[in-house]
Amino acid sequence: MSADANCIFCKIVAGQIPSRKVFEDEDLFAFHDIAPWAPVHFLIIPKLHIPSMAQVGPEHAALMGKIMTLAPQLAIEQGCRPYPEGGFRIVTNTGAEGGQEVHHLHVHVMGGPRPWLKG
Ligand code: AMP
Numbered sequence: 001m002s003a004d005a006n007c008i009f010c011k012i013v014a015g016q017i018p019s020r021k022v023f024e025d026e027d028l029f030a031f032h033d034i035a036p037w038a039p040v041h042f043l044i045i046p047k048l049h050i051p052s053m054a055q056v057g058p059e060h061a062a063l064m065g066k067i068m069t070l071a072p073q074l075a076i077e078q079g080c081r082p083y084p085e086g087g088f089r090i091v092t093n094t095g096a097e098g099g100q101e102v103h104h105l106h107v108h109v110m111g112g113p114r115p116w117l118k119g
Contacts, residue, residue, distance in 0.1 A: 004049045009104035013047050023074055027066055030074055039112025040078045040088070044070060050105040053094040071109050080111035087111060 003010040011017040012031060019031035022042045033041040044067050050056060056064060068090075075088040088111030093100040 002048055004104070007049055007102075007104050009045050009102055009106065010049050013045070022078060023070065027063060028070060030070070033108065036110075037108075038089070038110035038114055040075065040080050041108065041110045042074065042078060043106045043108055044074070045104060045106045051103045052098075052100055052105055053092055056105070067107055071107060075109050075111055078109075078111075 003014070008017060012019045013029045021029070021031050023030040023044075027047055028044060029047055030042055030044045033043055046060075046063050046067065048063070050060065071088075071090055076082065080086050080088045088109055091108040091110070092106070093108075
């Protein structure tokens with residue numbers, strides 16, 4: 001399915017719910033997380049409504065590749081310091097036991113100084 005009328009992230013893609021947009025192209029949308037866990041925290045989502053990583057298959061390989069190659073570019077643009085001193089964390093929660101709350105596939109990209117992490 002291309003969009004789910006009940007999905008909050010589909011509504012963000014459609015502009016029906018406001019967001020702080022970081023990036024958009026024909027396949028992907030990225031926006032700041034409304035409740036950041038880190039100084040830099042944004043989400044990258046496919047415009048296509050895929051509920052989670054559990055539904056990803058070989059037909060999504062190019063799309064997933066786009067997400068993963070966009071992440072480091074946007075991380076630097078959003079203020080993460082360069083590797084190796086800086087860097088970022090990528091997280092994709094999947095399903096209830098994976099901690100997923102919004103059931104539209106998304107990649108969290110988090111970075112910036114975080115005093116609770118050593119090293
Ligand atoms: P997850 O637990 O992996 O499903 O994460 C969902 C994330 O979406 C959480 O970090 C929320 O803070 C974030 N979120 C929920 N609603 C919005 C919204 N309207 N705009 C931006 N981020 C949101």
